[in-house]
Amino acid sequence: MAHSLAILGGAQVSDRQWPRWPQPGPRALKSLEDVLHSGRWTISCAYQGRPSYEEQFADAFAEYCGTEFCVPTSTGSASLSIALEACGVGAFDEVVVPGLSWVASASAVLGINAIPVLVDVDPATYCVDPDAVAAAITERTRAITVVHAYSSIADLTALTEIARRHGLPLIEDCAHAHGARYRGQAVGSIGAAGAFSMQGTKLLTAGEGGAVVTNDPEVADRADHLRSDGRRRSRAPLNVGDMELLETGHMMGSNACLSEFHAAVLLDQLDLIDGQNMRRRESAAYLDQRLARFGCVGQVTTEGTTERTYYRYATRLPKEILEIVPVATVIDALTAELGFPVLSAYRPLNDNPLHRPDTRRRFAANPEYLAQVNPKRFDLPVTKDIHESVVTFGHEVLLAPIEAMEEIALAFEKVTAHIGEIAP
Known part of the structure; x- marks a missing residue:
């Protein structure tokens, strides 16, 4: 018996070549070649007499998001962990996390020794349910994370009110939402901090990368230290050969800096x-x-x-x-x-095989x-x-x-x- 469906041997509805992703823009190759011969492949290399691509991207993305500050990071997971810790979350603190998300929403919380408290989502938007968030808050809660899932923006009016009422930072996970706006404001600019991923499938991508955006100078300063081994970018004039990252001793961090190659590609993608x-x-x-x-x-x-x-x-x-x-x-x-x-x-x-803390000593x-x-x-x-x-x-x-x-x-x-x- 002949079958209609392609899975059973029938003809396909479509045999077209669908668009591939990522797609480079017109200046990507030239910018990458410029980095290659610049003598500076990352922010932790010596200053070469001109603004780094990372600094250019940070300025451009902050403007795009309507925030005062942008701290680029190596990955989206790093941006979320850094945003949480920069907002004061630490060991044994509880963080409210949507149950519908990529595993990094929970593993980023575990990465700073905090406790992800999983809550359910709205059946129409697939974003975190404000009522479930409110019910999950305890005396140990130190932050609320919200994921703008797939093509939806979460109910930021209700969530910011819950966060305000309990004196908690609201961290926006914007890995799916580059360019989305809520009541005229870019997502990421509404909470205490916004965390973005630039991984290879994302709307704005360099293969890997991330960013923390915020309007709070203290959160931005802590994020800067956390992503660059306890250093931050110098605000003083530099000479060729100087190190741009200052060892302030203010706060210990780890290395989660964005490379110049990634930053150059992100500037190209931002145009598109x-x-x-x-x-x-x-x-x-x-x-x-x-x-x-x-x-x-x-x-x-x-x-x-x-x-x-x-x-x-x-x-x-x-x-x-x-x-x-x-x-x-x-x-x-x-x-x-x-x-x-x-x-x-x-x-x-x-119930996700990628979210199993018991597999880590x-x-x-x-x-x-x-x-x-x-x-x-x-x-x-x-x-x-x-x-x-x-x-x-x-x-x-x-x-x-x-x-x-x-x-x-x-x-x-x-x-x-x-x-x-x-x-x-």
């Missing part, structure tokens, strides 16, 4: 991101409308979002489909039809601490439901021509219409 984000929004709006015809419900963003960005496009499958097959089966069928990877939403952090040194960081002690029913009902794909797909979005819609239509062919 607004135009790319606009194209992604147009494609996502088309898909939301088309997929709704088949019962899919796209991820929504919080009221007050004034500029939305798309790290991954996400949509919830209709219940009648999931009563026939699990989400993993639909994902495999869609991937076969389209030729690019379709994935589920993040696995909940209370550093955490086992204190049995009480190990029990407190055991993720299985938390219940995340909404996050679990999202993982079992939502499909996602990468933002680069949204950069394809608008007619390609119709191919995606046709693939959803085909798979849902023939779902019985792959039923167990």
Whole structure:
């Protein structure tokens, strides 16, 4: 018997070449060559008579985010740990963490010997539920982290009020949200600090990299020390051959500096991101409308979002489909039809193989601490439901021509219409 679905040998809906990511801009090669011959490949090398690419990027990204300060870092995970510690979080402190996120949201907290307290998310936005945050706060809570997940901005009005009421810093994890704005303000500029990732899949990327943004000079100063072995950038005039990083003795740190190569690429990417984000929004709006015809419900963003960005496009499958097959089966069928990877939403952090503190001896040194960081002690029913009902794909797909979005819609239509062919 002939089958319709590609996963069973039928013809694919699409055989197009989908956009690849990352995509270099026009000045990337020239800037990288300039770094190569500059005599300075990182901020910890001697000053060469001109502003470093890192300093140029820090200034440009602070302006982009509307903040007074930007401290570049080597990774997004480092930016989150540094932001937390710069805001006063330390050993045995509790930090509220959304249960739906990449594992780094929890491991960054563990990295400063604090305790991630996992809370559930809103079923429509997939961002942390303010009521769950409020219920999780104890006398040991020292910070609230919020992830602007996939294409949504969290309810920053409610969350900043909770943070203010309890005297806690709100740390915005903006790894998915470069360029997003809430009530006219860039994400990252609203809390005590914003942490960004520039890892290879991100909207603004140099393969790796990160940044902490803030309007608080003390938080910025501590972040500067924490990411450069207890040093900070000099504010005095420099001569060629001088070291730009000063050994102040103010605060011990570690090495999490951004290289000049990464900073040069990020400056190039920063020129492109607004135009790319606009194209992604147009494609996502088309898909939301088309997929709704088949019962899919796209991820929504919080009221007050004034500029939305798309790290991954996400949509919830209709219940009648999931009563026939699990989400993993639909994902495999869609991937076969389209030729690019379709994935589920993040696995909940209370049941994620990447979030297992018991596999690290550093955490086992204190049995009480190990029990407190055991993720299985938390219940995340909404996050679990999202993982079992939502499909996602990468933002680069949204950069394809608008007619390609119709191919995606046709693939959803085909798979849902023939779902019985792959039923167990």
